[in-house]
Amino acid sequence: xxLLFLACLSPKTGNHTTAERIRSHIESAGHTCELRDAxxxxxxxxxxxxVSQNPPFEGALAIHLYRAxxxxxxxxxxxxxxxxxxxxxEDVKVEQKRVVMEQVLLKxxxxxxxTSKMKEEAEFFLLSQSSKIYVQPQGIQTEVKEKFCWxxxxxxxxVSMEHVDELRVFLLVCGLRRVKDPLYLVEVFSEWHCExxxxxxxxxxxxxxxxxxxxxxxVVQSIIHASVSLESRxxxxxxxxxxxxxxxxxxxxxxxxxxxxxxxxxxxxxSSVSEGMSAAILEAMDLGVPVLARDIPGNAAVVQHEFTGxxxxxPQEFVHQSQRLVADHELRERVVRNGKxxxxxxxxxxxxxxxYQRLVDTLLRA
Numbered sequence: 475x476x477l478l479f480l481a482c483l484s485p486k487t488g489n490h491t492t493a494e495r496i497r498s499h500i501e502s503a504g505h506t507c508e509l510r511d512a513x514x515x516x517x518x519x520x521x522x523x524x525v526s527q528n529p530p531f532e533g534a535l536a537i538h539l540y541r542a543x544x545x546x547x548x549x550x551x552x553x554x555x556x557x558x559x560x561x562x563x564e565d566v567k568v569e570q571k572r573v574v575m576e577q578v579l580l581k582x583x584x585x586x587x588x589t590s591k592m593k594e595e596a597e598f599f600l601l602s603q604s605s606k607i608y609v610q611p612q613g614i615q616t617e618v619k620e621k622f623c624w625x626x627x628x629x630x631x632x633v634s635m636e637h638v639d640e641l642r643v644f645l646l647v648c649g650l651r652r653v654k655d656p657l658y659l660v661e662v663f664s665e666w667h668c669e670x671x672x673x674x675x676x677x678x679x680x681x682x683x684x685x686x687x688x689x690x691x692x693v694v695q696s697i698i699h700a701s702v703s704l705e706s707r708x709x710x711x712x713x714x715x716x717x718x719x720x721x722x723x724x725x726x727x728x729x730x731x732x733x734x735x736x737x738x739x740x741x742x743x744x745s746s747v748s749e750g751m752s753a754a755i756l757e758a759m760d761l762g763v764p765v766l767a768r769d770i771p772g773n774a775a776v777v778q779h780e781f782t783g784x785x786x787x788x789p790q791e792f793v794h795q796s797q798r799l800v801a802d803h804e805l806r807e808r809v810v811r812n813g814k815x816x817x818x819x820x821x822x823x824x825x826x827x828x829x830y831q832r833l834v835d836t837l838l839r840a
Contacts (some may be wrong), residue, residue: 475505475838478525480545481537482558483511484649484682488753489558491729492612493537496556499827500535500834512541518548525549533837539585540565543578552837555579556586557596559750559772560653566599576600584833586610588751589775608833611776613826614756614817622734631676631724632694642740642800644675644766647732647754651683656690658745658768660721662789666796667720673796675743678724678732694723737761741799743792749773756821759783759813764806766795780805782813 477500481493493509500507508531515521525531533551536542538558546553555578565571579585579600585607587593593607625638635641644663648654656677663675677694681687727735736742742758742765749772755765756776765783767773777783784799786792799806 475532475834476529477505477507477834477837478521478531478534479507479509479536480512480515480521480534480542481509482513482541483509484680488649489537491753495613495823495826496535496537496830499830502827503831503834505834507535512536512538512545515545518545521545522548522550525551533834535834539575539578540571543582544574547574547577547581552583553581554584554586554833554837555582557588557592557750559588559592560748562587562592562595562599563748563750563770563772564653566595572599576602579606582606583837584608586829586833588612589772591771591775592750595771608829610826610829611821612751612753612756613823614753614760614821615823616733616757616760617730618737618761619728619730619734622731622738624735624738627724627727627731627735627738628676631678632722633674633676635671635674640672642673643738644673644741644743644796645736645739646675646677646679646743646745647736647758648677648679648744648746649682650677650679650687650690652686653747654679655745655747655768656686657693659743659789659792660693662793664719664721666793671720673720673800675721676724676739677722678726678735680726690723694721733757733761736763739763741766741796744768744773746770746773751776755783756817760817760821762810762814764799764809765813766792766799776816778812778816781809782816783809 479497482489497507497509534546534553536546537556539555539561543555579602587607587609588611590609593609596602597604628638648656667673736758742763744752744755744767755767758765767777767783767785769785769787777785779785784795786795
């Protein structure tokens, strides 16, 4: 079967990684799967023309009900859709988008939700047939680069402190875009760093939103220039310095290098406003690293508080939960152990492969 697969393919993002993994599942069953960036197309008519070219595509698949799914509305071959996260968490709140997504879901042969909660939300907001939506968590596989220098990684990120091995590095893994809210914790973390300089936060991920990238860089690299003596302005300067101290931005790395950095850090942080299913959280669990995640539906679906990780709902609560993780070794060991077991039991790559191969077969029978 020749299949067209549309997704948002910004380099080194979770969507891109997920799409490539699913494509490999489909091709391992003997199908041809052409992965294309949804941003290449302006209208459903363009995709319909592509699908009908000789030799024609026999089916299609899309990640994200609105950004990619709407482009399949004019095609004359069966297709399936995979919820992305922001489509169900955010786009359904916009009437114009919701109407389009309902049309996509109505015409789709099947839909895939990463969590049961996401399926429930889709059924509620989009009035979909329950039997059409399948729940398949993301399959997780991690691979650590063997020759990885932790000290060099930190130094290249701007962390030039002595006794690197004593640092507690919190790693915020995210593409730089608004929905990831990378500056959410900066001020409170900097204040905490001023109280204990061993705690540092490193933000790492692809620069997707140019304006936000500049904003994050400016905040992280800000320098205070004093025009009068330190002694006369000590309190004010200390307060201003602590607003940006202890937070660094790393250059994006390959997946293997990123996993190596995750394995060496103290904890992985998620501060997103919305998530479908964060691969970074699941990869951290698989690598035996504790997770501190913002308490939003997509995160709460995979992070059980105090069991597989820790949830927080404000910057101040983030610091509180982080302090618990530092002080309570039993808590740390428990969430690491249970997080690892959770990924092994619920995010099997083999199960994911079998599910998508089975669903693609239903397109063949359409």
